Amino acid sequence: MTSVKESSVIQENKANAFNNCPVTFVVALIGGYWKPIILFSLLTGRKRYSELKKSIPTITEKVLIQQLKQLEKEGLIIRKSKPVVPPYVTYELSKKGADLRPVLYEMAVWASKYGGAASRAFKKKLANFPG
Incomplete structure (x- = not known):
């Protein structure tokens, strides 16, 4: 490199x-x-x-x-x-990575709303999202 x-x-x-x-x-x-x-x-x-x-x-x-x-x-x-x-x-x-949990969750929520045809798959993943 x-x-x-x-x-x-x-x-x-x-x-x-x-x-x-x-x-x-x-x-x-x-x-x-x-x-x-x-x-x-x-x-x-x-x-x-x-x-x-x-x-x-x-x-x-x-x-x-x-x-x-x-x-x-x-x-x-x-x-x-x-x-x-x-x-x-x-x-x-x-700890630093785990602190991204809410950020990743909100990104997934946004994708489920605006993800077009793929949003059904996102919604399924959101249902199993570790909280």
């Missing part, structure tokens, strides 16, 4: 956006295609890697590993590894 030049114009623009709009910070942290799905999946509790992979069948292993590492680096999830063979690794939301 290449390093990010901290004094670049794009980095200054990002910093200004974060300072002017806290939503930008949240979107940068949990945005993208896979991170919200991973976080949503972990709302029901601790999961092993294989359980996460099974709950998100269209994600590749490479991308899942990358996203988990990023979420861990940001302090949103906790990776616990037991030194056994075969490896036993679990992922769970950290």
Whole structure:
């Protein structure tokens, strides 16, 4: 991976956006295609890697590993590894990640209202949303 030049114009623009709009910070942290799905999946509790992979069948292993590492680096999830063979690794939301529960819930409510044809599926998931 290449390093990010901290004094670049794009980095200054990002910093200004974060300072002017806290939503930008949240979107940068949990945005993208896979991170919200991973976080949503972990709302029901601790999961092993294989359980996460099974709950998100269209994600590749490479991308899942990358996203988990990023979420861990940001302090949103906790990776616990037991030194056994075969490896036993679990992922769970950290306190910081669990504090996103109401945000994710409200996003799901909004999607169920405005999600068009997909809103029926969203409403089913909302019925099982861990509160």
